[in-house]
Amino acid sequence: MSAVPANAAAEPVLVVRDLAKSFGGVHAVQGVSFSVEAGQMLALIGPNGAGKTTCFNMLGGQLQPDRGAVLLSGKPITGLKPRVVWRLGVGRTFQITATFTSMTVRENVQMALISHERGLWNPFAPARARHVAEADALLAQVGMSEQADRACGVLAYGDLKRVELAVALANRPKLLLMDEPTAGMAPRERIELMALAARIAVERNIAVLFTEHDMDVVFAHADRVIVLDRGRLIAEGTAEEVRQDANVRAVYLGSGAASGGH
Amino acid sequence: MFDLILTQSLNGLASASSLFLVASGLSIIFGVTRIVNFAHGSLYMLGAYLAVTLVNALGPASGLGFWGGVLLAALLVGLVGLVIEVTVLRRIYQAPELFQLLATFGIVLMIQDIALASWGAEDRLGPRAPGFKSFVILFGNRFPTYELLLIAIGPVVLALLWLLFQKTRWGVLVRAATQDREMVGALGVNQRLLFTSVFAFGAGLAGLGGALQLPREAVTLHMDLAMISEAFVVVVVGGLGSVGGAYLAAVLIGILHAFGILIFPKITLVLVFLVMAVVLVIKPYGLLGRRPVGQTRGPTAEPLLTPADRATKLAGLVALLLLVIAPLVTPDYLLLTLTELVIFALFAASLHFMMGPGGMASFGHAAYFGLGAYGAALAVKWLGAPMEPALVFAPFLAGIAGLVFGWFCVRLSGVYLAMLTLAFAQIAWATAFQWVDLTGGDNGILGVWPSGWAVSKTAFYYLALMACGVAVLALRFAIFSPLGYALRAARDNPLRAEAIGIDVMRVQWVAFTVAAFAAGIAGALFAFFKGSVFPTYMAIPRSVDALLMVLLGGVQTVSGPIVGAFAYAGLSEQLTKLTMYWRFALGLAIVLLVVLFPRGLVGGFLALRERRLATEGA
Numbered sequence: 099m100s101a102v103p104a105n106a107a108a109e110p111v112l113v114v115r116d117l118a119k120s121f122g123g124v125h126a127v128q129g130v131s132f133s134v135e136a137g138q139m140l141a142l143i144g145p146n147g148a149g150k151t152t153c154f155n156m157l158g159g160q161l162q163p164d165r166g167a168v169l170l171s172g173k174p175i176t177g178l179k180p181r182v183v184w185r186l187g188v189g190r191t192f193q194i195t196a197t198f199t200s201m202t203v204r205e206n207v208q209m210a211l212i213s214h215e216r217g218l219w220n221p222f223a224p225a226r227a228r229h230v231a232e233a234d235a236l237l238a239q240v241g242m243s244e245q246a247d248r249a250c251g252v253l254a255y256g257d258l259k260r261v262e263l264a265v266a267l268a269n270r271p272k273l274l275l276m277d278e279p280t281a282g283m284a285p286r287e288r289i290e291l292m293a294l295a296a297r298i299a300v301e302r303n304i305a306v307l308f309t310e311h312d313m314d315v316v317f318a319h320a321d322r323v324i325v326l327d328r329g330r331l332i333a334e335g336t337a338e339e340v341r342q343d344a345n346v347r348a349v350y351l352g353s354g355a356a357s358g359g360h
Numbered sequence: 361m362f363d364l365i366l367t368q369s370l371n372g373l374a375s376a377s378s379l380f381l382v383a384s385g386l387s388i389i390f391g392v393t394r395i396v397n398f399a400h401g402s403l404y405m406l407g408a409y410l411a412v413t414l415v416n417a418l419g420p421a422s423g424l425g426f427w428g429g430v431l432l433a434a435l436l437v438g439l440v441g442l443v444i445e446v447t448v449l450r451r452i453y454q455a456p457e458l459f460q461l462l463a464t465f466g467i468v469l470m471i472q473d474i475a476l477a478s479w480g481a482e483d484r485l486g487p488r489a490p491g492f493k494s495f496v497i498l499f500g501n502r503f504p505t506y507e508l509l510l511i512a513i514g515p516v517v518l519a520l521l522w523l524l525f526q527k528t529r530w531g532v533l534v535r536a537a538t539q540d541r542e543m544v545g546a547l548g549v550n551q552r553l554l555f556t557s558v559f560a561f562g563a564g565l566a567g568l569g570g571a572l573q574l575p576r577e578a579v580t581l582h583m584d585l586a587m588i589s590e591a592f593v594v595v596v597v598g599g600l601g602s603v604g605g606a607y608l609a610a611v612l613i614g615i616l617h618a619f620g621i622l623i624f625p626k627i628t629l630v631l632v633f634l635v636m637a638v639v640l641v642i643k644p645y646g647l648l649g650r651r652p653v654g655q656t657r658g659p660t661a662e663p664l665l666t667p668a669d670r671a672t673k674l675a676g677l678v679a680l681l682l683l684v685i686a687p688l689v690t691p692d693y694l695l696l697t698l699t700e701l702v703i704f705a706l707f708a709a710s711l712h713f714m715m716g717p718g719g720m721a722s723f724g725h726a727a728y729f730g731l732g733a734y735g736a737a738l739a740v741k742w743l744g745a746p747m748e749p750a751l752v753f754a755p756f757l758a759g760i761a762g763l764v765f766g767w768f769c770v771r772l773s774g775v776y777l778a779m780l781t782l783a784f785a786q787i788a789w790a791t792a793f794q795w796v797d798l799t800g801g802d803n804g805i806l807g808v809w810p811s812g813w814a815v816s817k818t819a820f821y822y823l824a825l826m827a828c829g830v831a832v833l834a835l836r837f838a839i840f841s842p843l844g845y846a847l848r849a850a851r852d853n854p855l856r857a858e859a860i861g862i863d864v865m866r867v868q869w870v871a872f873t874v875a876a877f878a879a880g881i882a883g884a885l886f887a888f889f890k891g892s893v894f895p896t897y898m899a900i901p902r903s904v905d906a907l908l909m910v911l912l913g914g915v916q917t918v919s920g921p922i923v924g925a926f927a928y929a930g931l932s933e934q935l936t937k938l939t940m941y942w943r944f945a946l947g948l949a950i951v952l953l954v955v956l957f958p959r960g961l962v963g964g965f966l967a968l969r970e971r972r973l974a975t976e977g978a
Contacts, residue, residue: 158859160855160858160859179858180858180859181858181859181860181861181862181863184859184860184861185861190859192855192856192859196853196855196856196859197852197853197856198848198849198852198853198856198857199852199853200663200664200665200848200851200852200916201664201665201845201848201849201852202664205845208845209845209846209849209860209862210860210861212842212845212846213846213860213861213862214860214861217842218842218843218846218861218862218867219842219843220841220842220843221837221838221841221842221843222841223841223842224667224840224841225840225841225842225844225845226667226840228842249663249664251663251664265856265860268860269860269861
């Protein structure tokens, strides 16, 4: 590794060791290990069915791994429930956007803030009045201030992705998991959103792990790239190293293809 | 001992056959159309009544007359099913599940009065089947040959259904639609024809099940609800959409009944529903059922929930003021009606709390209303408590039941949750009905009168108004509190809710308990209002009353249940006065409402307002 971050002495935010999961006879993920450091953007790429989302769901607690360990700042979080993982400082966005459709954009963020401040069981004080300033600050950061009062159910897809990002940031995460953050967005929107995520990662010193299909996005924003194929890691390195890797070219980019989206 | 076990097993198998016929029809219909047909028990009853008439007309002594009559009855019921599908269900396939259930309950009410008008209130006895009137001696016991025939009919029908589904194009389509309805639609299959034929077929099976019961038991007007709750159990235990599962479960339930009567004669009903609860908790989709693919309607975009604006607040205040001054201007009999309405408004609001923001539709909310009522009555009868402590104690009984039942219920969702709530309500009902020493059984508990100061109609009205008013406002407040928001978050998107630290099950569990507690307050007041309690307080129709109030007002509005309670209770009271056939009228009204206003009254009004605003804006 040539590009060593400034705080090299600190342990990585996320360490994944020998993670594995099978569904019936299908070995979705088989012994994957990697790590992400604070302020770093790590892209997890691979063809469809490579096990990317399975991997994500094991990190976020949605799936129980068969074996292996997940460490957050050195502490094991393997197999903990999603809500526990979140409390320990992991924010995530989903491949298919997951927001609360009967609430406004601001209320979606407020909900996460209320939960973060452990105010869920408070039957007093209207929820709308809570953490308004903080919610608005987060929405400003993702560029959704103007739509704060709109219902999430009527938003455009790209805007929903931004709301999800704001929600994922509400618990001041150490680690941000983004599963295909730009899927379904127009090319210009993709670049914008990932630039935003990269900026936030640096500003807040958050470790970011994301999956992505669009190679332009990956090569533009990832500090490092890991490549998954049929449940195994086949390459790891900088964008350029991965681009040149013979294995990757063979199984992932196809024969002769260099870059470019699908 | 051995021969007893054997005869009881045979008895169980015989009663399983009709249950299987009804349940398999219900299951096939659900598999394809995703409609839980509450009226399936009514079709079964209709089959039995039609068979009485037809067999007698065709000549009960001849084999041709009897079996011809039975088959003709089944065919006619299939035809009735066809008419129901074309006139009602076809229009509401896109409506929320609950509205569909409700519409079919409207049909239950209509068929009840049609049967009453056509065949009278007295039980009808059918003729015995020619050729099957005798007994055989099995292990020293006399065993009717007709029972043996029924035992054979079950597996025969199962085999025929299997052949039908494996060997015919129609059967393949039915199976395909059961697995993935959207895919079948996308492949260009004529869905209308498929749905209509499936419904008619399922109805015919129910009719056959009813007609075959003729030689076994008297035909009564109570067959419908008795059968439907058992058929629900069978279908849910077996797995919705699975015919094999339905047979397995029907046999299980039939045998459970047969032995239950020997071992625990007092709690057979409880036993059946307990089995269902256990199965659902271990295998949430039933013994042979599978998690449905592509049929979950997904996160439907529920409308925004906003606090009342000025005009709405003002309207609420005016309504409250009117209620406060009502005793000064209204005659006594109207004051009684008003008291009842106020109590029902709380009952409806409590159901709305779990159903609207919580997304948990309960088909057994009457259990908690009834437990509140019984809590009060038992405190008076056995502890000699005066009204005040009894009113305080009673909601806790309902709340604790909500805590226990809710623990199971929040593990399920959708139709499965609705059916489990129904099962728990039936347990509560059966307990009140069968535990005669404690509850007085069918005779109920009398003499539950208010304290001296609250005896007058006006005083009790104010007591009810105050208690219900405070409780309704508290529920409303809770909806807009962080807890209410978390509840809505859990409903809107459980995946996201868990991913931001919300314990979805626990939030829903708390909401379930709160709803039960609030219903208990309403029930306790109702007990003192009527001066007595009966098991009917917990019966299915009372649960449906609450559902109707909430749906009439609109699920996704906060004021809806209150408007709905007043509209519904007012409507049904007027109907009972106007006509002897009020069930038919009410059922028709429900069906029309569901078809015309799928969003409820307040929801419909809001939609109208939105549309007007939209046109003004343009």
